[in-house]
Amino acid sequence: MSTYDDLMAFQRETEALGQIAGRLGWDQETVMPRGAAEQRGEEMAAIEGVIHARRTDPRIGDWLDAAAPEDAVATANLRHIARSYRRATRVPARLAAELARTTSIAQGKWAAARAADDFAAFAPVLGRVVALKCEEAECIADGRDPYDALLDDYEPGATSATLGAMFDALRPRLIALRDRALGSDRQPPRLEGSFDPDTQMRLAERLALGFGYDLDRGRIDRAVHPFSSGSGADVRITTRTEALDPFNCLYSTIHEVGHAAYEQGIDPDYLFTPLGAGVSMGVHESQSRLYENQIGRSRAFTGWLHGEMTRAFGDTGLDADGFYGAVNRLHRGFIRTEADEVQYNLHVMLRFDLERDMIAGRLDPADLDEAWNARFQSDFGYPVDRPAHGCLQDVHWSVGLFGYFPTYTLGNVYAGCLMAALRRDLPDLDRALARGDTSPATGWLRENVQRHGGLYAPRDLIARACKAEPDEGPLLDYLKAKFGAIYGF
Known part of the structure; x- marks a missing residue:
């Protein structure tokens, strides 16, 4: 075996262990008994310790020095492994294990605090978690802004400065x-009425299959x-149901199918290599947001969905045009995942600014609830009514995902670019969508x-697909045209 082969054989086992850790996280969110949180924290810490030891094994450095890539796939694999190795060797094993343990416990405390509307119990x-993430950021920053070091985990090459400029253009x-x-x-x-949750789940499964999700x-x-x-x-997904809001279930499902279809669509030869997963969260969000919005909320597709809703639930009280308007209706609300396309990115910008302030030490996590409520009032013009609708609504900070939120908006920007290219290449797309x-x-x-997985850098992948460098223009043009037509301006 060559040096490269030795490295990839070692990496294959590390990637497999990462998949096992992910499965423990899925179990915790879905079927784990509530009383098992402390034990799960110890289990997560133990497996993270094993993975961290492998990611920092000195042999990786030797293999990287000696490996001679023979093609683009090998070159990309070595790029990812070298990046991971540089980062992992800067984080002490003690810190990696403590982060895994604390965030596992924090996730359960967040869920309980959210259910009880009790921020003080979570603070x-x-x-x-914030203290540990700040410690991690200092370890890996290497002279950079600590927040950028965390952001790099989710969107390699992005910085808070470039994202901030993009947000300033969008806002x-x-x-x-x-x-x-x-x-x-x-x-x-509005869509009015009560919609049976089990029927919602059956329709959600039909939509998942229709968007290409392989349930095998x-x-x-x-x-x-x-x-x-x-x-x-x-590749597993979850959704949720609310009797008075079936769109929550249906579009959450389509959104998560976008993520899952990305993972299922990667070249199977890349499995258990660094190329065998989505290249960044921004690209991942481009798939989920495009599935959900540009496709799933289009006039053509909602015309078909209106018929499916009628067959599943009976008369909705809306014709196809009214249904399209209801699906895309701008509305007041507190929840990011339920926000309309126009206001969604404003929710993300709020989180981006607050988490940067926490990592920079400008905002004490104990004051997050107050800071969130003040910022929400300023941005949206009405007060937050309870913590579950405010700073407790998202799971991300409890599990240490600092730097993740801005990738949602970056994904929307990428989705705008991809949809413009897709419509250029598929002029009869609406005819197909109208048939479901x-x-x-x-x-x-x-x-x-x-299919490319992690072969290309994120912006390069989007530029190759679109035959143009990505920017916010196509997204803004799409939103103006769509909502201008709906609202008559």
């Missing part, structure tokens, strides 16, 4: 579009916070984005 463990146009739509005399209807290699469960987990031949056939779109994405 102490949040403070501990005024989004606010202007929101205010113009909400002030319009033409307001879309996946499953759908219910969880407090919808998510996707795994890669290769075991998403395969032309999902097939294009599988060929141009998903």
